[in-house]
Amino acid sequence: MAGSRLEKYGTIFSRVQGLLRTGAMKPQNKPLWFDVYECFPPHIEPKRLLPVPDAPLRSILYDEDVIRAKFYKDFGSPGLIDLLDRNKKCISKRFLEKYKELNGGLDFDEHVYKRTVDEINAGSGSVKELKVAAEREAEIKMQEESEEFDEK
Amino acid sequence: MWRKVKAADFLKSNLNRVFVRNAAKTAFETETDAGDKRSEPVQRDASAPSIENPLKHKDYFNVHKLFTIKDLFDARVHYGHKEGTLNEHMLPYIFGSRLGVTIIDLNQTALRLREALNFIAHVSFRDGIILFINANRQTSHIVEKTAMECGQYSHCRKFNKMTFLNTTKYFGAITRLPDVCVFLSTHNNVFEEHAAISAAACVLIPTVAIVDSNSDPTIITYPIPGNDDTPCAIELYCKLFKEAIILGRKKREEMLQKYGTIPMDIES
Numbered sequence: 001m002a003g004s005r006l007e008k009y010g011t012i013f014s015r016v017q018g019l020l021r022t023g024a025m026k027p028q029n030k031p032l033w034f035d036v037y038e039c040f041p042p043h044i045e046p047k048r049l050l051p052v053p054d055a056p057l058r059s060i061l062y063d064e065d066v067i068r069a070k071f072y073k074d075f076g077s078p079g080l081i082d083l084l085d086r087n088k089k090c091i092s093k094r095f096l097e098k099y100k101e102l103n104g105g106l107d108f109d110e111h112v113y114k115r116t117v118d119e120i121n122a123g124s125g126s127v128k129e130l131k132v133a134a135e136r137e138a139e140i141k142m143q144e145e146s147e148e149f150d151e152k
Numbered sequence: 153m154w155r156k157v158k159a160a161d162f163l164k165s166n167l168n169r170v171f172v173r174n175a176a177k178t179a180f181e182t183e184t185d186a187g188d189k190r191s192e193p194v195q196r197d198a199s200a201p202s203i204e205n206p207l208k209h210k211d212y213f214n215v216h217k218l219f220t221i222k223d224l225f226d227a228r229v230h231y232g233h234k235e236g237t238l239n240e241h242m243l244p245y246i247f248g249s250r251l252g253v254t255i256i257d258l259n260q261t262a263l264r265l266r267e268a269l270n271f272i273a274h275v276s277f278r279d280g281i282i283l284f285i286n287a288n289r290q291t292s293h294i295v296e297k298t299a300m301e302c303g304q305y306s307h308c309r310k311f312n313k314m315t316f317l318n319t320t321k322y323f324g325a326i327t328r329l330p331d332v333c334v335f336l337s338t339h340n341n342v343f344e345e346h347a348a349i350s351a352a353a354c355v356l357i358p359t360v361a362i363v364d365s366n367s368d369p370t371i372i373t374y375p376i377p378g379n380d381d382t383p384c385a386i387e388l389y390c391k392l393f394k395e396a397i398i399l400g401r402k403k404r405e406e407m408l409q410k411y412g413t414i415p416m417d418i419e420s
Contacts, residue, residue: 005317005354005355007350007353007354007371011373012353012356012357012358012373015356016356031331031356032275032278032279032280032331033271033274033275033280033331033332033358035207035416035417035418036207036271036274036275036278037271037358037373038418039207039208039418040267040270040271040274042267042373042374042375043263043264043267046353046359046370046371046372046373046375047370047371048370048371049370050241050370052240052241052243053240053241053243053244055243055244055246056243057235057238057243057246057248057249057254058248058249059248059249059250059251060247060248060249060250060255
């Protein structure tokens with residue numbers, strides 16, 4: 001094929017355009033994609049020597065992260081958490097819901113945190129029971145999965 | 153002429169896994185063939201019913217309906233690699249870093265993916281050859297199956313640059329190269345850039361590629377930011393590419409049946 005193979009300089013489009021302009025490539029021989037590219041050009045010119053974009057990399061953090069971290073530090077994790085299961089809420093999520101109910105928001109407050117722990121302990125189930133229940137769920141789930149695996 | 157056709161048949165029977173299809177269509181060797189084919193719309197009768205030109209539509213094949221951002225999220229397209237492996241040119245596509253792991257901005261993925269699907273559908277509409285390339289062994293079978301299902305080609309083995317750069321010597325006959333290369337991963341098996349990317353740019357083939365946070369998107373014509381390691385994400389991409397190709401081909405068949413020709417230029 002006629003054409004410059006210097007892929008570092010210029011895009012495939014600009015190189016074909018040059019060939020067409022000078023007549024090195026006849027219009028009927030232009031590549032099949034040329035018109036499509038002309039009508040729907042990519043958002044950035046695909047060139048090797050592009051300047052490095054000046055975009056910051058921010059960290060994704062939420063207010064609730066602080067509460068979650070403290071919760072897991074104090075009470076530990078039940079172990080297995082299935083992220084693909086959208087129907088079940090993990091224990092920290094249930095704790096956060098209570099916290100939000102009391103505080104209105106999710107910004108960290110030591111007093112509200114303690115109150116949430118007390119409320120849960122005084123209510124239907126203590127925080128430890130929450131944890132035990134979650135552990136049991138996880139165990140059952142693991143057993144079921146291993147049984148399924150054995151059957152296979 | 154018959155010798156060229158013979159060579160094409162020979163290649164067809166021997167290298168069917170490679171993308172060689174029709175040597176007679178090679179650009180500079182058979183100017184007359186290509187010329188006849190491309191000038192069809194110009195020659196047509198002025199009184200004939202006017203044909204819709206797909207190039208004048210923003211989304212002629214309705215590719216934007218093929219997926220939603222929720223589908224992308226469910227297929228885990230947003231997971232990038234660790235922050236340390238990030239390629240600087242990927243920064244505009246990154247939503248942020250969650251505890252050291254980069255998360256890809258799905259709004260941008262959706263935009264770029266729609267752009268790429270539209271391009272692929274157009275090439276398929278013009279009867280172009282689409283070559284799927286993937287060096288990841290875990291997902292190769294998905295890619296090869298997709299290519300077979302949509303009547304296109306795939307290259308999921310060790311890639312030799314000569315496949316594109318020195319075809320006549322490499323295949324022993326004049327070869328038609330693909331019109332688009334679709335990369336499901338831009339790396340080879342040792343995490344270097346896939347050799348086909350720069351080779352395709354050399355020989356003026358546009359590329360569509362899934363670029364993860366550790367890939368270099370600069371030379372890729374239509375980069376699509378997204379997770380390129382998870383099988384369920386690859387399955388989603390393959391499904392979408394396949395649907396776009398089939399949409400393009402269907403429209404082509406419909407139009408050929410109705411008008412006997414398809415518009416190839418912007419003006420027609």
